[in-house]
Amino acid sequence: MVKAYVLLTVEIGKEYEIAREIKGLNVNAKIDADVVYGEYDLVVRLEAENLKAVDRVVTEIRNMPGVLKTVTLIAS
Numbered sequence: 534m535v536k537a538y539v540l541l542t543v544e545i546g547k548e549y550e551i552a553r554e555i556k557g558l559n560v561n562a563k564i565d566a567d568v569v570y571g572e573y574d575l576v577v578r579l580e581a582e583n584l585k586a587v588d589r590v591v592t593e594i595r596n597m598p599g600v601l602k603t604v605t606l607i608a609s
Contacts, residue, residue: 534580534581534582535580535581535582535583535584535586535587535607536578536579536580536607536608537578537579537580537581537587537591537605537606537607537608538576538577538578538579538605538606538608539576539577539579539591539594539603539604539605539606540573540575540576540577540603540604540605540606541573541574541575541576541577541594541600541601541602541603542572542573542574542600542601542602542603543574543575543599543600543601544599544601547599548568548574548575549568550599551566551575551597551599551600552566552567552568552575554597555575555577555594555597558590558593558594560581560586560589560590560593561581561582561586562579562580562581562582562586562587562590563579563580563581564577564578564579564580564590565577565578565579566578573604577594584607587605587607591603591605
């Protein structure tokens with residue numbers, strides 16, 4: 534299993550909507566999203582089978598309307 538954290542910057546006012554969309558993604562991974570305050574707007578925690586699966590989830594998140602920037606951190 535590969536664990537990753539994805540930090541998101543989103544359009545103002547879209548935080549909770551995007552968090553709900555992320556939690557509802559139909560992907561083969563454990564995924565959770567929390568709205569946070571500070572430099573980033575959301576923190577997504579995901580666990581997937583391998584890096585390729587992480588990449589697919591991150592790509593899907595990055596393509597969501599309202600997502601402006603992502604930073605992906607792979608945990609060891």
